Amino acid sequence: MERRHRHQARVRYFHLTSPILAGVLLALLVAGGLYAIASGHHKAPGVVFPTEPSIVAANTTSTTRPPVTTTSTSSTTTSTTVKPPPPGDPTYAVSVSVFTLSEPGKYLCAPHGVASGCIVRSMPLYVFFPAVGSAGEVLSNAAPDRSAGAFPLIVFGNGYLEGVTGYSDLLNYWASRGYIVVAPQFPLSQVDSVGGPWEADILNQPGDLSAAISFMMAQNAASSSTFYRLINTGAIAVVGQSDGADDALAVGYNTCCTDQRVKAVISLSGAELTSFPGKYFTVAGPPLLVVQGTDDEINLPSDSQTVFAAAHPPKYYLSLLGADHLEGYQGDNPYSNVVQGVTTAFLDYYLKGQPGAVSVMYKAGNVAGTAQLS
Numbered sequence: 001m002e003r004r005h006r007h008q009a010r011v012r013y014f015h016l017t018s019p020i021l022a023g024v025l026l027a028l029l030v031a032g033g034l035y036a037i038a039s040g041h042h043k044a045p046g047v048v049f050p051t052e053p054s055i056v057a058a059n060t061t062s063t064t065r066p067p068v069t070t071t072s073t074s075s076t077t078t079s080t081t082v083k084p085p086p087p088g089d090p091t092y093a094v095s096v097s098v099f100t101l102s103e104p105g106k107y108l109c110a111p112h113g114v115a116s117g118c119i120v121r122s123m124p125l126y127v128f129f130p131a132v133g134s135a136g137e138v139l140s141n142a143a144p145d146r147s148a149g150a151f152p153l154i155v156f157g158n159g160y161l162e163g164v165t166g167y168s169d170l171l172n173y174w175a176s177r178g179y180i181v182v183a184p185q186f187p188l189s190q191v192d193s194v195g196g197p198w199e200a201d202i203l204n205q206p207g208d209l210s211a212a213i214s215f216m217m218a219q220n221a222a223s224s225s226t227f228y229r230l231i232n233t234g235a236i237a238v239v240g241q242s243d244g245a246d247d248a249l250a251v252g253y254n255t256c257c258t259d260q261r262v263k264a265v266i267s268l269s270g271a272e273l274t275s276f277p278g279k280y281f282t283v284a285g286p287p288l289l290v291v292q293g294t295d296d297e298i299n300l301p302s303d304s305q306t307v308f309a310a311a312h313p314p315k316y317y318l319s320l321l322g323a324d325h326l327e328g329y330q331g332d333n334p335y336s337n338v339v340q341g342v343t344t345a346f347l348d349y350y351l352k353g354q355p356g357a358v359s360v361m362y363k364a365g366n367v368a369g370t371a372q373l374s
Helices: 002-032 164-176 199-221 243-253 301-310 336-350 357-365
Strands: 093-109 118-131 151-157 180-184 231-241 264-268 288-293 315-320 371-373
Touching: 093 164, 093 199, 118 164, 118 199, 151 164, 151 199, 151 243, 164 180, 164 336, 180 199, 199 231, 199 243, 231 243, 231 336, 243 264, 264 336, 288 301, 288 336, 301 315, 315 336, 315 357, 336 357, 336 371, 357 371
Parallel strands: 151 180, 151 231, 231 264, 264 288, 288 315
Antiparallel strands: 093 118, 118 180, 315 371
16 A cells, blocks of 8 residues: 555645746746756646646657557456466576766756756666576676677666666566666656656656667667677667656657657556647557556556557557556566566567567466456
């Protein structure tokens, strides 16, 4: 229940402060025309923020995808819970590097992110990568494994008040199976953020995900970089949880923020955010995997069902039967193996082109009493 209380508390914060924040933003615009931090979040009914984000819409084009068509079905929880099958064995050791991701032309202005004035928007960027070592080990300061050539790239967005390291089990899992995983720590999403956390900054976070892609593309092209020629630039996915899933969906399907470099999207308890200025699913976009706990009281199952219904195929819906808002995404629980197995198989099919991965995905995602994949 603790996380439910936290959610209710931040809703009250928005109601109390929105008029003040709007005044601050107006003053900044009049004084200098600076980029101002945007606002908005929809998961509490009726909460809509008055200002709009400074986001440049990207052109959208329709692309041809593998002809996999699925339909949503309602899930029923059985009285018998079967332990999910163990995920496949890791292929690589994993190591983690941390960079600073800066976005020139975008600013954090007091009181958010800085005590006074404005600074260039920046944040830590965690990079989990396949490393030289024994498969499954998590190592410090290890060299990347170059034996298999370039790896697909996953860009991950954390949830509000949830640090990137809280998702380490999942991010390490993907890296150990042959993916480079990058995760920006959104600057105003943490309890210890300067000026306090500000969930309204969610509207700037799709830009952070795209900036992380650009940063890694530059690393891939620089001969002095650890990641020189280590990324398959044509195989990029965005994944997010909760608010981070809202951001991933915006990058994949909303005309406000679409990034054409993205070839697959995974939403872990996410939703369409009505405060974004664009429109969702106006054209065929990347393949989509929606994951949702049936007992989630923060991102309701109906939110994910709305996303799934609006999306073009290929699309998949994974119900975690009885799971709350974080089960399956953090720590070790009955849903972890399911989420790890299904997400990896989805990515193996759409980023690596492994033809047998769809069968693996359905096997991992249909576990009596635990999960149902449709």
